[in-house]
Amino acid sequence: MTPSTQIREDLPEAFEILDPVWIAMPDGANLAARILLPRSASSKPVPAILEYIPYRRRDGTLLGDTPRHAYFAGHGYAAVRVDLRGSGDSDGILLDEYRKQEQDDAIAVIAWLAAQPWCNGKVGMTGYSWGGFNSLQVAARRPPALKAIIPVHATDDRYGDDCHYMGGGLLLGNLSWASTMTTFSARPPDPAIVGERWRAMWLERLGQSPPLLLEWMAHPLRDSYWRRGSVGEDYGAITAAVYAVGGWADPYTNCVLRLLANVKAPVKAMIGPWAHAYPHDARPGPQIGFLQESLRWFDRWLKDIDNGIEREPKLSAFIQESTPPASDYETRDGRWVREAAAPSPEARQAWYLGEGQLADRPLPGGAPLQHRSPETTGITTGEWCPYGNPGELPIDQRADDGRSLVFDSARLAAPLEMLGTPVLTLRVAIDKPVGIVTARLCDVAPDGASTLISYGVLNLTRRKGFDRSEPMVPGQPETVRIALNDLGQRLKPGHRLRLALSTNYWPILWPAHEAATLTLHAADCRLELPVRKAGANEGPDENPFRAPEAAANVPFTQLRRGRRERVIEEEATTGRTTVVINRDLGAYRLEEDGLEFDGRAVERFSLTEGDPLSARAEIEWHYRMRRGDWEIGTVSRTILTGDTRQFRVSVTMDAYEGEKRIFSRETTRDLPRVGL
Structure with missing residues (x-):
């Protein structure tokens, strides 16, 4: 736990720990469960909150699970942690992630929980990463007892927004x-x-x-294998209430705004500064009272308590301030903002490219620009999936900027605040059939320090769709579109916005098999930024969340x-x-x-x-x-x-x-x- 997390010894409800609990599947396999059950449930049934992952409930994740699950149990929920088939003490073999069998088993577990005499018949799911993925996937299967989920650091697109492929x-x-x-x-x-x-x-x-x-x-292409379990194929299949959670330092943030914009069930979203961990314990801070917020969501949908959470602004986002680059931050400067809906794509502001220039107005055309990056371009980026440990985050980008084709804005006369998805349109050719384009956005301070704030990549053979591979015709220009990672960022006056393009991104991406030279027609390119106008009544220190709490550990x-x-x-x-x-x-x-x-x-x-x-x-x-x-x-x-x-x-x-x-x-x- 981070020092800011208060350990609560005085929880409202006493509970007992039941482990192992064996849950029989329709095919005869038994899944192993650990249940933290309020003692009052024998006379007053309670809802169940399920976390369903393959990392071993009794040791592998026990020290992380217990402070959360005990907190839920101490507030009147049966906190249930189940080992997937083939993991921990459960029967069977773990053959792959997110298989239909995994979802079928979850549906059987939910039905079993709802039928227990200590359960009120309502079940929620939560989890981060794998547990967030399958919370969404199981919700799309609509088990009757599943009423609400809180997916943290999850995705709606297994091909385009998971650890396997990015931009093809x-x-x-x-x-x-x-x-x-x-x-x-x-x-x-x-x-x-x-x-x-x-x-x-x-x-x-x-x-x-x-x-x-x-x-x-x-x-390697977006085929039926990846579409399975990608809930973005049909957002309407989800009828349980969804509270989607992400962090700007985490790679699984892009789906949060998509879920907010597309899920038809009750939906709410939160994006903080965090890496790949739960928000009450994640770095960089500030941490928040995520467990209290989770209880509010589950109280509304599993206990029918009218606490007004669904009438609050749907999006809470932490807008990060300009900060010097570092491989680790204890906390990030910034502020929370609240919005009634996901940012609209129509609100993007167009910026234009010229030779070495980036401006919010069209620039004079010039000769095409050529560039081939060194193979090592990308080594300043840090790790693809930071967990909040020292050394994982991007360091000063100047070394990689020097290996890239760079476009800088003038010094900003006023703050530039962005919330949403930057989109880059390029007119490019390459001299090989296969090539990669990487686009980075950096916040450049007056002293020249360059802080990475977003990036996106495109395998040019996937320019017509991630379900097909079509080689480029060497020397033939084509117009391509790159969606960069979502961001919530405020650049200070006096800073510059930098767009850096490269043909390699090692070791984030495996390189193309031969080095390609990029030809860029800058006059036909544009960068669309999700510029946000601060609300007139917005306070500088508006924090909608309580201080972080958790229960004691084993x-x-x-x-x-x-x-x-x-x-x-x-x-x-x-x-x-x-x-x-x-x-x-x-x-x-x-x-x-x-x-x-x-x-x-x-x-x-x-x-x-x-x-x-x-x-x-x-x-x-x-x-x-x-x-x-x-x-x-x-x-x-x-x-x-x-x-x-x-x-x-x-x-x-x-x-x-x-x-x-x-x-x-x-x-x-x-x-x-x-x-x-």
């Missing part, structure tokens, strides 16, 4: 998350819960859990602090640059049952200047669990390389009982490069 380009987050899931899916059930069958269940998981990267890379000991380190290694002799990311989850012991767990990974992304085919990504994970004489461990390695025609993926998994290796598997597969 291959994200390195695809590899990072796949390697994480290779490790997480290989963890065994707890012998203290499932008994002697733990080993057989573990070996079954090790042998049958597929390397998810192979499936994800086998679908007793635990931190055996090793987690850490994140991001190092850029440059070899002057060879021209090779390597970005090394150390992801150490730390080591912990749960004092109630003595279980210890320990996870860490090292990611290495490298390439040689002038040779895009030299790109290589390698990730190694180590994970261990122990209690008394029982000890297991896994080591996994994931490697991605490519040539002009195909990618090569290699995934290895070794599992140990004590020091004895009891399982080993190596999977290598070549996959075609489809316009990548």
Whole structure:
């Protein structure tokens, strides 16, 4: 917990913890649940709030779950945490993310909860990331008892707004998350819960859990695989009340305004300054009383308390102030604003490009501009998905600005405030059939410091739709459109707005197989900014939320602090640059049952200047669990390389009982490069 979060010991309701609770599925499989149940529920039934994810309820997420779930239980809700099929202590194999089976199981769980004598028949769902995704997906299936959801850091578009592809380009987050899931899916059930069958269940998981990267890379276009579970295909399918939550430092923010604009059920939205964590505990701050706000939403739709929340402004957004670039912020300067609806696309203000210039009026035409970025352009960006750890955020962009084609505004005479989606229209040609265009927006201070405020990318072979790949005709200009990431930003007077275009974005995106030179017809380009006019009655310090609170945690000991380190290694002799990311989850012991767990990974992304085919990504994970004489461990390695025609993926998994290796598997597969 962050220091600003108050731990509440005096919750209104006493509760008991039921674990394990076995919930039978229609096919006979049992899912394992942990239920924090108010003692009053035996005489006065309560609603249930479900969180449904694959990260192990009794250890993997226990220290994060308990302060939230106990807070809900202490306010009169049954807080329910269920392990997905094939995870934790649940039966089965986890074959992929967001499968129909996952949704079917959730529907069965919701029906089971609603039928319990301690439940009033109404269920809500919440969760961040995976739990936010499936809250939306299950809501689109309309189980009768599901009345409200709070998806946090989620998406409505699995192809265009998840860790796999962005603008039709291959994200390195695809590899990072796949390697994480290779490790997480290989963890065994707890012998203290499932008994002697733990080993057989573990070996079954090790042998049958597929390397998810192979499936994800086998679908480089937006086909039926990605449309499954993308609720943006039919927003009208959602009838439960939706409170969508995101953060400007998180990559899953774009769907928040789309959900607000398109969901027909009662809907509300919140976007703060946060990275990938819950808003009461997220960095950068300021943190808010997210659990109190969640209770207000659930009170309205699960307890029928008329608290007026649905009559309040639908959008609360934190407008960030101009801030010097840094790889970490404890808190961001800014203010909360409230709006009655999502920003209208019609409110965008057009800005125009000239040679080195960006202006809010058309500029004189000039000769076409040519540019080819160095392969390492993008290394100042930070991590695609920050979690609020030091070192993850974008540093000063001047190094990458120098590798890019740059357009600067004049110094601003008045503040420039934006809320919504910037859209860039370009008239471009390239000298190769395949190429990438990256667009960054930066806030440039009077001293020259450049702070990244938004970016967008487009694989030019996807210019006519993400469901098709059509090579560019070398030298032939085409008009393309790039939607940049949503932003809430206020630039100070005296600052400049910078648009920087590049043909690489490493290691956010995998590079095209050959370097391309971009030709830009600047006079035919424009940037549409979601300019916001501050309300006449808007106070400078309007904060609609309470101070953050949470319940007490279970007793635990931190055996090793987690850490994140991001190092850029440059070899002057060879021209090779390597970005090394150390992801150490730390080591912990749960004092109630003595279980210890320990996870860490090292990611290495490298390439040689002038040779895009030299790109290589390698990730190694180590994970261990122990209690008394029982000890297991896994080591996994994931490697991605490519040539002009195909990618090569290699995934290895070794599992140990004590020091004895009891399982080993190596999977290598070549996959075609489809316009990548």
